[in-house]
Amino acid sequence: MAVAELDLDLDGPDSPDGPVLSFGPALGGPPPGAGDIFALVRLQGRPAATVLGHVRADEDPAEVLTAVFRARKSPYEPPAPAEPVLAAPAPAEPARPATALAAPPRTTVVVATRERAGQLARALDSLLAQDHPDFRVLVVDNAPVTTATRDLVESRYVGRVDYVQEPCPGLAVAHNCGVAAADGTVIAFTDDDVIADPHWLTALTTPFAADPGLGCVTGLILPARLTTSAQILLESHGGFAKGFEPRLYDPASPPADEPLFPFTAGSFGSGANMAFRAEALRAVGGFDPATGTGTPAKGGDDLYAFVRILAAGHRLRYAPEALVWHHHRETWQDLRNQAYGYGAGLTAYLTAILVRRPALLPALLAKLPRGLAHARAITAHRPDPAVESAPGTHGARAHPWPRDLSRLERRGMLYGPLGYLKARVRVRRQARSAALGKPRIRRRAVRGRS
Template sequence: MTRAPHPADPAPRRVLLVDLSRPLPDLVADDRHATALVVATWHGRPVGSLELALDADPEATRARLAPLLALVPGARAAEQARPPRLPDDRLLSVTVVVSTIVARREDLELMLDGFARVDHPDVEFLIVDNRPVLPVDDVLPGLVAGRDRVRVVHEPRRGISAGRNAGVAEARGEIVVFTDDDVRVEPDWLRELTRPYVDDPSIDAVTGLILPAELDTPAQIWFERYYGGFSGERTWQPLVLTPERAAGGLLTGARVRVEADGELVRRFAVYGVGAFGAGANMSFRRSALHRIGGFDLALGTGTPARGGEDLAALVGVLWTGGRIAYEPGAVVHHRHRRGTDELLHQLRGNGLGFTAMLTGLVLRDPRHLLGLAWQLPLAVRSMAVQSVRRIGGGAGPVVEDAPAGAPGAARADLADGGAGAAGADGADGPDGADGAAGADGAAGDAGHGYPRSLVLAELRGYPSGPRAYLVSRRAARRSSWVAPVDEPSWPVRGRAGRADRPGPAAGGPATAPATVGGAGDPARDSLVPRP
């Protein structure tokens, strides 16, 4: 049953990107929005965010941007220290894989329109049709027809892992990028996401920044504010995650060192890697995907386990000695679930998927039992603190981050972290606090917390994960097979039932909106709403 609106529900917010290198725009309230989430950029690169009240007087609103303006010196210094833009001949070839069941035509079309504007000389976009049976009036051929660099493959086995593995099997690029069918990407997304591979050949995976495409409903605001959307540790500073020995030196990869510009930021247990990446914006060297065996067919959306496949892959990279980079300049905008019932379902799936993932890791490599036992007390403490803070709706700083390079610059933005952050101890972080530390507050709608039902939905999902994984694994074996540790989970190229599918003509790409703050560079125009 749909939850009835409550007077204390948060009001809609505008989501705006404001480039601080240009004249500030006039930001005013309208009939629907009295509050905005403002993401500040510097020459198109995100540097921080805050929520602020909008006023009828643009000067009054502009004055409230002062905390973001304080980020300018740090942003300018970081820009000067950053290496120049890579020339095209140094960029690596890329395949972008999107597994879809074509449930939301509008979202899929917006995603494809964004792909058309992506600035990269050597990229292909693979749309993996993950529907077991194709409808007679299929809209997908029409959506992709006439779009350069886009092709469709069909994977009838259910589940996002099967779809992603099918994409890997067909991929031509050295780097394989994964995103979801309800995102909107920035034009320089792939340049930024793949640059760390060129700068550091030891990097095996790179994740990027996930911002909300809209905050129009209470469910979207709750998910963004208290869970940080998909990134529980949203930061605006590039990071590198390196595995270390743990549990008395018996395990390599169970503990992870996080560095920014070569300086230690914190350490955390490998099972908390979800704080630094999610399947809506992640990439891997194709060789790394082969090393970890691809995506676990028993995990992910479309299976009884309902999630965890992206975290399992990231854990696999670190567990096998690989390194992961986080690049906040690689931006996608995700449309969060609009309805509270949808969010309840998603959060229960998050909890269920997290423990299903842990079950799969242990079955694949029993040494994970030692890693989990070593980390369990801190994980329980972290989850308890997060749950209490979410229910209480504790107030936090309005400014969601410090200037790049400043103390605390890598702390959490808007949220503590979701299920994926469980087990992150952060003992060596800037303030010595546990993994739940960081800024979680935001301006507006103070005085009421996160609905208890949503917190409980995630917690109630945890006990169901192990059984769900076993059920999912049996189902995967019946439909095909589950790969052993040393064999990839994807089928060989050219498997029957997977082929490019041409379709009738489709409409041309949409026009990109203008950049905030004046005449902009079309190559950096964003799909996020503008004032």
């Protein structure tokens, strides 16, 4: 089963005569003559919703999907204002909203990768097409076993992309390597399996210029392909998206609708689309090297960083206009591994927070009963298969979440603390090897933007 994808702009500056479809680098060619189509709807160029519509061979996809969207938006509404919807009442001195007049700061984009040169090239092409005025792209080649990544950068992106090698495996280690090599005010992170919307980096980094107290910004992640049952299932239950409403999380005014704040870090965003004020990230020690993909902890490096930034008093903003298209895992086994890894990463990052910031233990213990209930809810009760989903969406009724995936997530949650402790042992061994004179990191740079 495959679902075609497209981009539908209802009233953007380039569509004065009505809705216009586009396909872009992530979305492939035109949709088939008939079938299901998953569309991102934009209003005035900003992401507003996703819809799913069935289009017959004799129908205009733009008309069908516009009707589906307007049926969901009853009555049809103009786009939301540019200001974020606050997650809590505004503090005494609210942050200024990002505006088009604020110039995005100098940024380094870090892309950690391991033996996926084909996917990396696709990601780099989209990054080099960004409309941001002042940025640098840095590839971190993590524990490579071949020279494929280095050869790609040196042959195809010489003078445009920087390259650094980190021999110790682990996503957090690779990200810390990127932090050490980065320059500029902001450090942005994305993955080698995404395609960035041309306005992604500008939308992700401009808020830092408008709000000096902002420590982190995350963005919207949508599927680049929906061609397999596993991909459709994941996206039908939310995927990586965190919605289309801007949101500001302020530790000085905890959100009333998130009593577990800030320990529900999964609601803030994901590592494939995040940026940090460089000074703030370095001040909290960067990412915990015993977390993340490629370690026994299996994940949690991004969640750890979100909580550390908030615990240090910085604000975190979710900006849905900062969009990347993510290539979801394709097979059922991939999805099983992902479910287990997410569960492990959740409790691994909580363990990391308590090990490295014991002062947060009282706050966590006070919220632990509700936290356990929340953890059970997010793994056991995806949208109820018995409840009819909204028209025009990938509904849970058609794609119920398998119970074995929920069980795998819970098993991962039980394993997470042990995985983190195993990873810490490995990090210590690597540190001892480095202290004995063995080189921990070898760098070879290809200079890029200045």
